[in-house]
Amino acid sequence: MYIFNFNQRQILSPAMGELEASVQFNYCHDISWLMRQYHPKFRSKPLLLVHGEKQDSKNALHEEASAYPNIRLCQARLEIMYGTHHSKMMILLYQDGLRVVIHTANLVESDWHQKSQGVWISPLFPKLKHDTPTAQMGNSMTNFKVDLLEYIAAYKSKGLTQWQEHLLQHDMTEARVYIIASVPGRHQGETKTKWGHMTFRKLLKEHANTEAKNWSVVGQFSSVGSLGPDKNKWLCSEWLESLSTTPKGTTSNPSLLKLIFPSVDNVRVSLEGYPAGSSIPYSSRTAVKQQYFNTFLHQWSSSVRGRSRASPHIKTYARVSPDQSKISWFLVTSANLSKAAWGALEKKDTQLMIRSYEIGVLFLPKNFVCFFANLLL
16 A cells, blocks of 8 residues: 555544554554554454563563553563564454554654654455465465464563464455564574575575665664674674575675764754754764764754654665666665664574564565556556
């Protein structure tokens, strides 16, 4: 679905379907605000919140949820230090189908009010006419259904079993995007290429534009982690290698890397003013240790969409031709620029260590040729 201005209330309205139940995966939650975004007739429907809160913040979330008898909570396992449950996704079950929404906004009012966010809304996936469906039934050419089920299974939570069943029962052949996800763990063997930047590398090796070898790799994000003392420790080695991959091979050319992050002036003149900076973390302690990072930076601007003053909480990555007329691929994701989100290779590159949960969708132009051709008919 292609909509340039959309809000949470519209996504959860009857115009999208007669909602039966929903699950919300996210990092930050304001439950009372979230419930107001649901249409009044849907506010008593079963709602599962998947979160990563611990200790006092977990207790506070449970206390807030206790006011709503239809809400259940599911805590994501975070067994590696400094990991977060950062994925942002909704699964919406309707009387006549199911919809998946993958986005970049927290479930708090400020994220949906004056910020720039990204939202992908799936087609309405119809229910399969089969009593015992499998993951391959109703799978798309992008392997969307299988990959989504594997992502949900990675939580290893009984609280998500019912939603795994719902997903199994629906036909997702119309999904034209690929899932790029991260789950915490030290991934080896076949699982090393299932998550993080290594699954991205694998998909680009199979599907990227073969002409894109010398095209720019553009990254745009709202937070920066510790990337190492020099550019070749992670940023311009394994991470850039993955995003630079084409069917002709994997290369890494730092001169092609362009990174977009808000400047102080972007924040100052934003619709929120300086408070917008609280959603764009990059600590001075980290920044002083990786000053090479500044050489790749470009200022945030969204003049074409009229959103330059709407502070970016969106995270996007793309491979763009020199004349900016073509892209090889485009990714919208919850993943910021960090090892925790994308993963870091260990043990002589035999293991990928990921700290956090993330999820995004990858667009390849070749998968949308027929779609746009039909729009012109």
